[in-house]
Amino acid sequence: MNPFHKKPQFAPRCHIKRKENIIPQAIISVSDLTRTITNGAHSVEILKGINFDVPAGQFVAIMGASGSGKSTLLGLLAGLDSPTTGRVILDGEDITGLAEDKLAVIRGRKIGFVFQSYQLIPTLTALENVLLPAELTGLSQGATARALELLERVGLTSRQGHYPVQLSGGEQQRVALARAFMVQPPILLADEPTGNLDSANGSHILELLIDLNRRERTTLVLVTHDAELARHADRRIVLKDGLVISDDDLALAERMETSAQPASHVR
Ligand SMILES: Nc1ncnc2c1ncn2[C@@H]1O[C@H](COP(=O)(O)OP(=O)(O)OP(=O)(O)O)[C@@H](O)[C@H]1O
Ligand SMILES: [Mg+2]
Numbered sequence: 001m002n003p004f005h006k007k008p009q010f011a012p013r014c015h016i017k018r019k020e021n022i023i024p025q026a027i028i029s030v031s032d033l034t035r036t037i038t039n040g041a042h043s044v045e046i047l048k049g050i051n052f053d054v055p056a057g058q059f060v061a062i063m064g065a066s067g068s069g070k071s072t073l074l075g076l077l078a079g080l081d082s083p084t085t086g087r088v089i090l091d092g093e094d095i096t097g098l099a100e101d102k103l104a105v106i107r108g109r110k111i112g113f114v115f116q117s118y119q120l121i122p123t124l125t126a127l128e129n130v131l132l133p134a135e136l137t138g139l140s141q142g143a144t145a146r147a148l149e150l151l152e153r154v155g156l157t158s159r160q161g162h163y164p165v166q167l168s169g170g171e172q173q174r175v176a177l178a179r180a181f182m183v184q185p186p187i188l189l190a191d192e193p194t195g196n197l198d199s200a201n202g203s204h205i206l207e208l209l210i211d212l213n214r215r216e217r218t219t220l221v222l223v224t225h226d227a228e229l230a231r232h233a234d235r236r237i238v239l240k241d242g243l244v245i246s247d248d249d250l251a252l253a254e255r256m257e258t259s260a261q262p263a264s265h266v267r
Contacts, residue, residue, distance in 0.1 A: 025055075025056070025092065026053035026054055026055055026056075026089070027054060027055065027056040027057075027090070027091050027186065027187060027219050028052075028053070028054040028077060028088070028089070028090060028187065028219065028221065029052075029053045029054075029087075029088070029089040030050055030051060030052050030053075030076075030077070030086070030087070030088055030089075031051050031086055031087050031089075032049055032050075032051060032085060032086040032087070033047055033049065033050040033051070033073070033076060033083050033086035033087070033088065034047050034048055034049055034050075034083060034084045034085045034086055035047040035069075035072055035076060035081070035083055035242075036084045045242060046069050046072045046242055047069045047072055047073060047076070047083075047242045047243075048241070048242040048243050049086070049243065050073060050086070050239075050242075050243070050244055051244070052237060052244065052247060052249075054219060054221065055219075056186070056217065056219055057213070057217045057218075057219055058219055058220075058234050058235060058249075059209075059210070059213045059219075059220040059222075059232070059233045059234045059235070060219075060220065060221045060222070060233060060234065060235045060236075060237060061222055061223075061224050061229060061230040061233035061235070061236045061237070062074070062221060062222065062223045062224070062237050062238075062239065063223075063224060063225070063230055063236055063237070063238045063239070064238050064240055064245075065240065068239040068240050068241060068242065069239050069241075069242045070191070070223040070239055071191050071223065073239065074113075074189050074191050074221070074223055076088055077090075077189055077221065078107060078111050078113050078189050079095045079098065079103040079106065079107060080113070082096070082097065083096065090106060090110055090111075090187070091110060091186070091187075093106060108133070108136060108137045108183070109137070109185075110185060110186055110187050111185050111187050111188075111189060112133075112179075112180030112181060112182070112183070112185035112187070112188040112189070112190075112218075113180060113188075113189050113190070114173075114176045114177055114179075114180045114188075114189070114190035114191060114193050115176065115191055116191035116192050116195070116223075118164075118169075118172045118173055118176040119176070120164040120172055120175055120176060120179075121164075122163065122164050122165060123163070124163070124164075125160065125161050125162060125163055126151065126156060126159050126160050126161070126162050126163075126164075126167065126171075126175045127144075127147055127148070127151065127160040127161065129164070129175055129176075129179050130147040130150055130151060130175060130178045130179045130182055131143055131144065131147045131182070132179065132182075133179060133180075133182045133183045134146075134147070134182055134183055137183055139183060143182075146182065147178070147182060148160065150178035150181055150182065151175075151178055153178070153208055154174035154175070154177055154178045154204075154205070154208070155174065155201070156171060156174055156175060156178070159171060159175075169196045170196045170197045170198065170201060173193070173195070173196045173197060174197075174201070174205065177190070177193055177205060177208070181208075181212065184216055184218075185218065186217075186218060186219060187218070187219045187221070188209075188212065188218050188219070188220050188221070188222075189221050189222075190209075190220070190221075190222045190223070191223045192223055192224060192225065192226075193205060193209065193222055193224070193229075194206065194224065194226050194229055195224075195225070195226070202226065202228070202229075203228075206228065206229050206232060209222070209229075210232060220233075234249075235247070235248055235249040236248050237249075
C-alpha cells in the first residue's frame with residue numbers, strides 16, 4: 001500500500017510543529033482526494049487518494065510525469081472540478097460540493113488561476129484580459145493602473161492593445177499570469193507558468209512569483225517540469241499515477257516525528 005494513501009498521523013490538520021515555529025493553519029487542506037472519470041463502461045482513476053496541507057505563504061511545486069494527474073489536482077484545488085471522493089478545504093471553507101455560484105465567489109476572493117492552456121478571452125485585448133478579474137469582483141479603483149503595472153512587470157507594455165491571436169504562446173502565458181495577479185489573491189494556482197517561456201523570460205517570471213510570495217505572502221501552488229523553478233520552492237510534491245510518491249514537507253515532519261520518539265532501549 002502506498003504510504004501516502006491515508007493521511008499520516010504525524011501531520012495534524014491545522015498545526016504542524018517545526019522546530020520552534022508553529023506553522024499557521026493550512027490555507028489549503030486536501031484529504032483522501034480521488035477523481036475517477038467514467039465514459040460509458042470505461043473508468044479512469046486519475047487521482048487515487050491525495051492528502052496534504054499547505055500552510056499560508058508556502059511555495060509548493062507539484063511535479064510528476066505527463067499524465068500523472070497534476071492538472072486534474074490543480075483543477076480540484078480551485079473548485080473548477082469536483083472530486084469523486086474526499087475534500088478540499090480552502091482557508092477553513094470546505095468547497096467540496098458547493099454550488100457553482102458560491103464557488104465562483106470563493107474563487108474570485110481567494111484564487112488566482114493560470115491554466116496550462118492560458119484561456120484568455122479572444123475578444124478582449126491583453127489589457128482587458130488582465131482587467132477582467134477586477135471587473136468581475138467589482139474592484140474598479142486603481143484597476144487600470146495596476147493592470148498596466150502588471151503588464152509592464154511581465155514585459156508586455158507594448159502589447160497591451162493586442163488580442164490573444166496576435167500574441168505568441170509565451171506572451172499569452174505572461175498575460176495569463178498578469179491576469180492571475182490582478183486582484184492580489186491569497187492563493188495562486190498555476191499550471192506550468194514557465195512552460196512556454198525562453199530562459200530569460202522564465203527567470204523573470206520566476207522572480208515575479210518569488211516576489212509575490214515574499215512581499216504579498218501569496219501561497220503559491222505551481223505545477224512545473226522546470227527544475228530551476230522547483231529548486232526555489234519551499235516544498236516539492238511529486239505525483240505518479242495519481243498518487244503522491246514524495247513530499248519533502250511530509251518527509252521533514254516524518255523525520256521530526258522519528259527524532260522526537262524516545263528510544264525504546266533507553267531507560
Ligand atoms: N476528461 C478526461 N477523460 C478521461 N481521461 C482524462 C480526462 N482528463 C484527464 N484524463 C487523464 O487523466 C490523466 C491525468 O491527466 P492530467 O491532465 O491531470 O495530467 P498532467 O499530470 O497534468 O499531465 P501533463 O504534464 O501532460 O500536463 C491522463 O492520463 C489523462 O489522459
Ligand atoms: Mg497538465
